[in-house]
Amino acid sequence: MNYIIGIDGGGTKTALKLADSDGKLILSNEGGPCNINSMGKEYVQKMLKELLEDTLNKSEITMEDIRVLCIGTAGVDRPDDKKIMEDIIRGTGYNGKVVITNDAETALYGGVGGNEGVILISGTGSICFGRNSEGETKRAGGWGHIIGDEGSGYYIGINAINRIAKGYDGIEEKTIMTDLILEHLNLENPQGLIQFVYRSGAGKSEIASLARLVDEAYKQGDTIAEEILLRAAFELFLTAKAVIDYLKLNRKECSLAVNGSVIEKNECVSNEFKRLMNKNYPHIKVINMKNDAAWGAVLMGMNN
Template sequence: MKRWGGVEYVIGIDGGGTKSAISIADLRGNIILTEYGGSTNIRAQEESQVYDALKSLIGNAVEHAGLNIEDCKAICIGSAGAGRKEEQEVIKDYVKSLGLKGNIVITNDAEIVIAEMTGGREGIAVIAGTGSIAYGIGKNGERVRVGGWGHIVGDEGSAYYIGLEAIKAALRCYDGREPYTHLLPMLMEEIGIATPEEFVRFVYRKDIRKSEIAALAKVVDQAHKKGDNKAKEILMDAAEQLFLLAKAAIRGIKAEQDAIMVVVSGSVLINNLLVYKEFVKLLTKEYPNVTVEKAKADASRGAVIVALKSIKLI
């Protein structure tokens, strides 16, 4: 493909745990190209794999757009695995090694979700996938992060939280400490175990992945649709936990009276209707001026906006 030397542009990347999206835009924000590749989440895989994925994702996109890497004026990568400074520095070093000379912004996935949905203005993002976090950007650019502490000490309201609470409820049912719940046989079937005692081996084995527990959230939704009271209780609790994350973020940027957008993302809030409806109900009752919107599947265009803002073009 012919290369257009001297054509300046920016790159935005939405770095997911299973796949990533990249958008290239000119300096007026017009999208030139959007493509998809593998995971670039530094928490989801080995650092060497993240480097290889970034090299492939960026290199292929720039080549397919017929551009030169040295003409990139700014790049923004938003990833759930880049919420803290040490993680951001690792990814920034990777990007520099690829030959990019422009401005490099590494941030969390919540910031690019907000940028995508608000056009770069203030807002709140509540993300509930395998984990959970809320993130707020205020009128004056102030930022607040709530939650995101990981599955052992946090991640309330997440798919992992829902899955683990379901296993606990199933075992209490088996013990006779609580009334019967469909969660017991349904979880056993989903996991592929013959006796409740085997839950112990499943949960405590050394190679257990967070995603395996998180995947059980869909069983809780299925049980709720069958009329299971315990499943409904777990999902209602998850909605309240996510509401509390949002509430703290709104309070953190002092937007209690503002007409602010709350953007929701992640499998729990996008796919679980009960959790979403209860979350919206709690939030709008507390803050009547708030509007709630579901995020788009790909926030790479939000990353483009952050990249353009970093070089003061918007």
């Protein structure tokens, strides 16, 4: 029997789903981060090789039984990047058909359950991707944490650090976030944030993880935390707006699926984003993903 593997390569973890040719889920599995820009080619190849080998062993099939492998991951938008990812996959020992695309496209397939619609992702990073009934596509965001990723967990975390520093310097009032984040990081004072950000080896995932503490401060009535979260929601709305307007979906009945820890679990960000969408695009329904991005990769693989 022929099988399809769908992979959602995230910045924090990689999700894999194995299905048979009839679209029946056989196995789900997980691995480490999959972004070639932040983790490097060697790490990603080793991680994927181990993940594939573990999946094949658990399902008692061989590489030759896999008809197509579809992977959606950040950092593969350019042809050169896709070639690197294909070389990585070939390096795992897999020689069958490969479909390589951005993780936003596989998320769209899984999220809206069809070709037309929009997917907004806000977790460690942020990106929006959409497709209309004519097959046109549009992406906004996804520039990475140094250039962009507005409205993401990293955006919230780094803005929190910035506002803590301003409060410490007396530029603006102090924030509840100071005590919450310093305790979480086991730091004695805000100056320790310099070590954390610049010298400790902390990456975007570690800074993004501070977003939940910003949410906690907001729930305790911190106005600066609220300001950061409302701005994050507005940035996500602007990103979605660029996609919706370009694809002329603003007057159509369609779905915008949301995915990621920030847009799904942060109540302030989620509610404000939905309010802005309902006010400006009442015909577009904001929904949770119907299926995850790894299953979206399976669907793409089946279509290819």
